[in-house]
Amino acid sequence: MKFFIDTADVGEIKKALALGLCDGVTTNPSLVAKTGRGFEDVLKEIVQLVPGPISAEVTATDYEGMLREGRHYAKFGEQVVIKVPLIVEGLRAVKTLTDEGTKVNVTLCFSPVQALLAAKAGATYISPFVGRLDDISQDGMAMVGDIVQIYRNYGFKTQVLVASVRHPVHVLEAAKLGADVATIPYSVIEQLAKHPLTDAGLKKFLADWEKVPKASK
Numbered sequence: 001m002k003f004f005i006d007t008a009d010v011g012e013i014k015k016a017l018a019l020g021l022c023d024g025v026t027t028n029p030s031l032v033a034k035t036g037r038g039f040e041d042v043l044k045e046i047v048q049l050v051p052g053p054i055s056a057e058v059t060a061t062d063y064e065g066m067l068r069e070g071r072h073y074a075k076f077g078e079q080v081v082i083k084v085p086l087i088v089e090g091l092r093a094v095k096t097l098t099d100e101g102t103k104v105n106v107t108l109c110f111s112p113v114q115a116l117l118a119a120k121a122g123a124t125y126i127s128p129f130v131g132r133l134d135d136i137s138q139d140g141m142a143m144v145g146d147i148v149q150i151y152r153n154y155g156f157k158t159q160v161l162v163a164s165v166r167h168p169v170h171v172l173e174a175a176k177l178g179a180d181v182a183t184i185p186y187s188v189i190e191q192l193a194k195h196p197l198t199d200a201g202l203k204k205f206l207a208d209w210e211k212v213p214k215a216s217k
């Protein structure tokens with residue numbers, strides 16, 4: 001499973017790259033707003049840092065506008081993937097951009113049939129938002145399981161990119177289901193590495209090491 005980092009914060013991207021845990025990046029308008037920077041500056045910088053896929057989201061909601069923004073961002077680098085919302089106009093844009101050779105990530109997916117439509121339109125990635133479904137007492141990972149099954153049934157090439165990941169169990173379940181990618185906030189990447197028994201074991205080893213006679217100088 002590939003690890004994308006879900007952020008527009010260049011500092012976090014550098015930290016994930018240094019860990020070897022940044023196969024790609026996903027951004028969205030909310031993540032960009034958090035940085036306080038202009039999106040084009042941020043995107044230019046990410047393109048210099050990350051060779052893997054970088055999702056840049058359109059904010060137009062009409063077909064022509066989505067195409068205009070998508071074609072513009074696609075020029076920033078060949079690894080740029082255009083992120084388009086899962087609405088009817090968005091599906092039209094997916095089809096056109098895909099036909100032009102641009103990779104598209106269809107975002108804001110909340111049901112397996114929406115994911116089926118995105119795959120039929122030719123999307124490179126589908127982004128089911130698991131955390132936001134959990135937030136309204138629906139099972140986000142069950143949706144991912146259904147999408148994986150439907151794509152396998154028909155041999156769709158669209159990659160399942162699990163988004164709205166909030167904690168390590170989402171990553172675990174995504175991996176068990178065979179999702180292609182999880183896009184993960186940096187804080188969750190760090191949580192994945194942590195285990196209380198690792199910390200306790202390390203503390204004990206270091207304490208015992210103090211009892212070992214040291215070579216005289």
Ligand code: G3P
Nearest residue numbers: 006028131132163164165
């Ligand atoms: O990139 C989109 C997605 O991951 C958003 O997550 O936590 O805002 O639901 P969240």
